[in-house]
Amino acid sequence: MAEIISLDDVKDATVLIGKILRKKGHTVHTFTEEDDAINFAEENKVDLAILDIKLKKMNGVEVLAILKKIDPSIRVIMLTGYPTVETAREAISFGADEYCVKPIDRDELEEKVEKVLNLT
Amino acid sequence: MTGLLMFPANFTDMTGSLVIIVFSFLSLRYAYLLTQNQPENFLWGFLFYFCVTLSAFAVSRAMGHLVKQVLLIGGNNEQWKKMAPFAGGFNTLLMTSLAAVTIYYHKGIEGYRAIEKKARSLKSTNNELQQTGAKLHEMNIHLEEMVDNRTKELSVSEKKFRNFFINSKDMIFFCDTKNRLVNMNASGLEMLGYSFDEQASLNLYDIFYNENDLDNYFEEIVTHGFVEDLEVEFKKADGSIIYVLLSANAIHNDEGVFSGSEGIAKDLTRVKTMMTQLASSEKMASIGQMAAGVAHEINTPLGVILGYSQLLLDDFPVDTEEGESLEVIERQTKACRKIVADLLKFSRQSESSRENISINEMLTDVLAITEHSLNMDHIFVHQDLIHNLNTIVGDTEKLRQVFINILNNAHHAMEGQSGDIYISTRNSEDSKEVIATVRDTGKGIPEDIRSSIFDPFFTTKPVGKGTGLGLSVSYGIIKEHEGTIKVESPVIDNETGENFGGTKFIVTLPAISSEAQIVDTTT
Numbered sequence: 001m002a003e004i005i006s007l008d009d010v011k012d013a014t015v016l017i018g019k020i021l022r023k024k025g026h027t028v029h030t031f032t033e034e035d036d037a038i039n040f041a042e043e044n045k046v047d048l049a050i051l052d053i054k055l056k057k058m059n060g061v062e063v064l065a066i067l068k069k070i071d072p073s074i075r076v077i078m079l080t081g082y083p084t085v086e087t088a089r090e091a092i093s094f095g096a097d098e099y100c101v102k103p104i105d106r107d108e109l110e111e112k113v114e115k116v117l118n119l120t
Numbered sequence: 121m122t123g124l125l126m127f128p129a130n131f132t133d134m135t136g137s138l139v140i141i142v143f144s145f146l147s148l149r150y151a152y153l154l155t156q157n158q159p160e161n162f163l164w165g166f167l168f169y170f171c172v173t174l175s176a177f178a179v180s181r182a183m184g185h186l187v188k189q190v191l192l193i194g195g196n197n198e199q200w201k202k203m204a205p206f207a208g209g210f211n212t213l214l215m216t217s218l219a220a221v222t223i224y225y226h227k228g229i230e231g232y233r234a235i236e237k238k239a240r241s242l243k244s245t246n247n248e249l250q251q252t253g254a255k256l257h258e259m260n261i262h263l264e265e266m267v268d269n270r271t272k273e274l275s276v277s278e279k280k281f282r283n284f285f286i287n288s289k290d291m292i293f294f295c296d297t298k299n300r301l302v303n304m305n306a307s308g309l310e311m312l313g314y315s316f317d318e319q320a321s322l323n324l325y326d327i328f329y330n331e332n333d334l335d336n337y338f339e340e341i342v343t344h345g346f347v348e349d350l351e352v353e354f355k356k357a358d359g360s361i362i363y364v365l366l367s368a369n370a371i372h373n374d375e376g377v378f379s380g381s382e383g384i385a386k387d388l389t390r391v392k393t394m395m396t397q398l399a400s401s402e403k404m405a406s407i408g409q410m411a412a413g414v415a416h417e418i419n420t421p422l423g424v425i426l427g428y429s430q431l432l433l434d435d436f437p438v439d440t441e442e443g444e445s446l447e448v449i450e451r452q453t454k455a456c457r458k459i460v461a462d463l464l465k466f467s468r469q470s471e472s473s474r475e476n477i478s479i480n481e482m483l484t485d486v487l488a489i490t491e492h493s494l495n496m497d498h499i500f501v502h503q504d505l506i507h508n509l510n511t512i513v514g515d516t517e518k519l520r521q522v523f524i525n526i527l528n529n530a531h532h533a534m535e536g537q538s539g540d541i542y543i544s545t546r547n548s549e550d551s552k553e554v555i556a557t558v559r560d561t562g563k564g565i566p567e568d569i570r571s572s573i574f575d576p577f578f579t580t581k582p583v584g585k586g587t588g589l590g591l592s593v594s595y596g597i598i599k600e601h602e603g604t605i606k607v608e609s610p611v612i613d614n615e616t617g618e619n620f621g622g623t624k625f626i627v628t629l630p631a632i633s634s635e636a637q638i639v640d641t642t643t
């Protein structure tokens with residue numbers, strides 16, 4: 001099963017993702033601070049990061065770029081409550097694998113995670 | 121004295137006498153001619169008389185002298201001596217009369233002058249009279265001309281005003297003191313939907329929608345003599361209302377007595393609806409911005425609620441009471457999610473794709489999804505899609521949304537009853553637009569809410585049934601495509617005037633020119 005980090009400025013949201021994905025057997029580390037998430041990724045092998053676009057200090061796309069620098073093989077799912085074509089394009093150009101609009105369904109999340117992890 | 125010695129003197133005497141006779145008769149003839157020429161000339165008369173006398177004198181004298189010479193030469197001295205006093209006396213008489221005539225000549229001439237003066241003054245008065253006569257005549261002719269010209273001028277200006285009255289696009293009317301219509305131009309009658317013959321029986325009372333407005337109008341006219349830019353509502357023949365801008369003046373007759381009013385009214389209905397449309401589109405734009413902000417903030421908490429309820433469902437199966445409650449939470453959260461998604465679509469912040477779209481194909485797709493559930497409710501769809509419909513450019517997904525909204529509304533309008541939906545497409549006459557219409561046979565839209573149906577959150581449906589975003593989102597989408605969406609209810613057939621009831625939505629979208637299309641499809 002996969003090592004996953006989830007980063008969202010709203011704690012409830014990130015905890016929820018953790019709960020859903022743990023039920024699927026994954027190991028999930030939840031963060032509300034960008035730095036904590038980045039530090040964790042530097043020290044641990046992470047298979048998948050689920051990032052909100054709107055964060056406390058940075059935006060999700062910046063975190064995505066940093067994570068990709070740390071480990072180019074990391075898979076990333078971007079989440080946003082406010083989809084715009086610009087952020088979508090940016091996210092894709094920095095190597096995001098999925099771009100989802102909140103609020104995301106449990107089924108949809110599980111499905112997307114599965115799909116992204118199975119990418120070769 | 122010897123005869124020889126006396127000869128030159130005698131000769132001179134005799135020839136002189138003859139010469140006098142000749143000259144005097146020449147003079148007489150000349151004088152006679154003068155009198156003939158100018159019989160009224162007194163001087164010539166005098167001269168003639170003078171010449172007659174002179175001639176007589178010349179003759180008598182010549183006779184005297186010639187006879188004397190003849191007698192003397194013949195030696196008849198005695199005889200001459202007897203005759204001499206008579207000849208002398210005759211000559212003296214002649215000379216006396218001549219002198220008398222000459223002396224009285226100035227009197228005669230005075231008389232003549234007096235007469236002549238009178239004649240002249242008469243003549244001059246006559247002349248004057250004639251001149252005045254001529255002048256009068258001229259004036260007469262001139263007057264006629266002047267009257268003619270003035271009439272022409274008047275008729276030109278009258279024509280001008282008549283043209284103005286007839287051709288004015290605005291309403292022009294004249295009323296008497298009782299506000300009865302005396303005259304109204306064709307534009308006015310057309311504006312109100314009355315025929316020419318009906319105007320005679322009209323009163324402003326029939327035309328003003330609000331009696332208050334008429335009271336104000338009349339009071340202003342009577343007290344101030346005019347009204348300016350009064351915004352009032354007029355009632356048309358069919359009872360509908362138009363908004364007009366009214367200016368009018370009091371009319372007074374020659375004695376200065378109030379005799380009615382004359383007014384001019386401009387139809388502002390179109391301007392007014394445009395203004396409200398503008399206002400509502402502004403309102404929508406600001407709501408759109410707000411929606412984007414709200415969506416942004418609300419999606420995260422919604423996601424949390426949705427997720428936790430779904431998580432809990434793992435622990436409480438649906439057949440438990442908790443499971444049922446969780447399902448309700450899940451369902452309602454999803455409803456919220458739809459609203460926010462609609463709002464976002466409406467806010468137009470979510471980008472649109474641009475692709476060539478065949479509205480016919482798109483409608484067929486939409487019907488594939490919706491027709492089944494319509495048929496279940498005994499609603500049948502009739503399609504009339506023109507085969508050579510022009511292509512448009514836009515976002516298929518969004519346009520599909522528009523027609524799904526319209527069909528859903530039609531479905532709801534025919535809830536609980538059977539009905540028909542007529543879908544048609546065609547090109548506009550100039551081929552620049554594609555027109556799609558959806559007509560239902562449902563309950564129709566009452567007039568008082570017709571202007572609100574495109575407002576966000578305007579709904580007549582019970583809570584949970586409709587959020588009132590369908591049409592406002594559709595409006596936003598069509599606007600984004602530079603098209604228009606209009607509604608007609610009840611639907612009246614253009615040709616037959618038959619009232620179909622129900623509602624018709626008309627969506628008009630700009631078509632792309634065939635060249636642009638070719639370029640687009642080859643790339």
Ligand SMILES: Nc1ncnc2c1ncn2[C@@H]1O[C@H](COP(=O)(O)OP(=O)(O)OP(=O)(O)O)[C@@H](O)[C@H]1O
Binds near residue numbers: 529533563574586587
């Ligand atoms: N075809 C129709 N016949 C009669 N009334 C209609 C029709 N279409 C729209 N309306 C009226 O316009 C209102 C607004 O429609 P709109 O689609 O914007 O919202 P809604 O249908 O009430 O809610 P939803 O957001 O679910 O679409 C409706 O509530 C209804 O009163």
Ligand SMILES: [Mg+2]
Binds near residue numbers: 591
């Ligand atoms: Mg609707």
